[in-house]
Amino acid sequence: MRIRCTWCGAELPSAAGMGRPRRYCAQACRQRAYEQRTVSARAGLPPEAVVVSRPELDHLLDRLFALRCALSDARVVLGEQASAAELRGVLEQVGSAAGELDRLWVTPRE
Numbered sequence: 001m002r003i004r005c006t007w008c009g010a011e012l013p014s015a016a017g018m019g020r021p022r023r024y025c026a027q028a029c030r031q032r033a034y035e036q037r038t039v040s041a042r043a044g045l046p047p048e049a050v051v052v053s054r055p056e057l058d059h060l061l062d063r064l065f066a067l068r069c070a071l072s073d074a075r076v077v078l079g080e081q082a083s084a085a086e087l088r089g090v091l092e093q094v095g096s097a098a099g100e101l102d103r104l105w106v107t108p109r110e
Helices: 027-043 054-079 084-102
Strands: none
């Protein structure tokens, strides 16, 4: 797995040499992260707080619901001792739903 910039998500080059591992791809990302931490501290939010818009949250919840449904279908098919083709179809649904979540990347706001 590649290491990503803490701010923008860009892939960082492999660490070579001594010292702390890089967290940011550029000085601009380091500065934006500092500004975000400062604003969060002034607002009284903990450092690990994540703020998302309602549409972003709804989209994430929809993806999680699709995954739960696919897993529920898989349980039903397994309980019915389904054919290999049916199992394969349900597993493809689970993989697709999980893939949608895997591709999710939350980007910080500027």
